[in-house]
Amino acid sequence: MERATVIVAIDGPSGTGKSSTSKAVAAQLGLSYLDTGAQYRAITWWMVSNGIDIEDPSAIAAVAGKPEIVSGTDPSGPTITVDGTDVAGPIRTQEVTSKVSAVSAVPEVRARITELQRSIASGAENGIVVEGRDIGTTVLPDADLKIFLTASPEARAARRSGELKGSDVQATREALLKRDAADSSRKTSPLAKADDAVEVDTSDLTLQQVIECVVTLVEEKRAGK
Ligand SMILES: Nc1ncnc2c1ncn2[C@@H]1O[C@H](COP(=O)(O)OP(=O)(O)O)[C@@H](O)[C@H]1O
Numbered sequence: 001m002e003r004a005t006v007i008v009a010i011d012g013p014s015g016t017g018k019s020s021t022s023k024a025v026a027a028q029l030g031l032s033y034l035d036t037g038a039q040y041r042a043i044t045w046w047m048v049s050n051g052i053d054i055e056d057p058s059a060i061a062a063v064a065g066k067p068e069i070v071s072g073t074d075p076s077g078p079t080i081t082v083d084g085t086d087v088a089g090p091i092r093t094q095e096v097t098s099k100v101s102a103v104s105a106v107p108e109v110r111a112r113i114t115e116l117q118r119s120i121a122s123g124a125e126n127g128i129v130v131e132g133r134d135i136g137t138t139v140l141p142d143a144d145l146k147i148f149l150t151a152s153p154e155a156r157a158a159r160r161s162g163e164l165k166g167s168d169v170q171a172t173r174e175a176l177l178k179r180d181a182a183d184s185s186r187k188t189s190p191l192a193k194a195d196d197a198v199e200v201d202t203s204d205l206t207l208q209q210v211i212e213c214v215v216t217l218v219e220e221k222r223a224g225k
């Protein structure tokens with residue numbers, strides 16, 4: 001019997017475990033995987049590399065359609081290119097991280113990236129896990145399953161500074177909370193839990209427990225289809 005495709009939306013603030021959970025769930029269930037944060041980072045990297053004034057939303061809006069962003073959706077090796085250049089490394093720098101909230105708040109940027117995300121999701125033959133900030137609320141409001149991951153600022157800061165060698169937990173915590181506040185308060189499609197999303201607090205769960213929880217929820221949805 002052929003299995004119906006399934007679309008899973010996973011949203012939440014930084015460091016709650018969206019990327020690691022989404023990748024593992026997609027790999028385990030044979031689904032595609034899309035990291036939408038990487039796309040916003042990629043367009044931010046392009047703006048920075050091309051000398052666009054990040055403080056000027058109209059300057060960003062004017063060129064938002066220029067870069068060609070391509071996301072590879074295999075969960076065992078996701079890729080991201082801008083105009084054919086592999087930017088997987090450069091999009092993770094502190095500079096891009098500190099500027100991505102400003103760039104992703106610009107409506108023209110969101111319109112462009114949202115359209116790209118919808119086309120990738122509709123082309124995923126077996127279904128897809130899409131992670132970000134506004135997937136359940138705006139990008140894919142008809143997703144079969146919506147998850148909203150949360151965790152305490154302490155847990156999130158400890159996880160993030162564990163990744164960045166030599167970083168200070170307190171400084172990481174401040175930067176992370178500042179970015180969350182910007183992402184949650186922007187006018188266009190802010191970070192928010194959809195009314196029909198299942199909220200999972202990952203503070204005291206291992207990554208494996210979170211993965212199992214989401215896999216179970218997907219399987220329940222699939223069984224009920
Ligand atoms: N439940 C968990 N317990 C402990 N560490 C976790 C958990 N979930 C994720 N991590 C770790 O925290 C870091 C951030 O996770 P990530 O998936 O990148 O979060 P997000 O995509 O929400 O920013 C990674 O190093 C990841 O391995």
Ligand SMILES: Nc1ccn([C@H]2C[C@H](O)[C@@H](COP(=O)(O)OP(=O)(O)O)O2)c(=O)n1
Pocket residue numbers: 013014015019036037038040041100101104105131132133134135179183
């Ligand atoms: N759907 C999305 C995904 C990310 N963004 C923006 C806001 C986030 O601060 C940045 C970076 O997202 P990313 O998921 O890479 O961030 P972290 O993994 O939490 O560091 O992109 C967004 O506006 N909408």
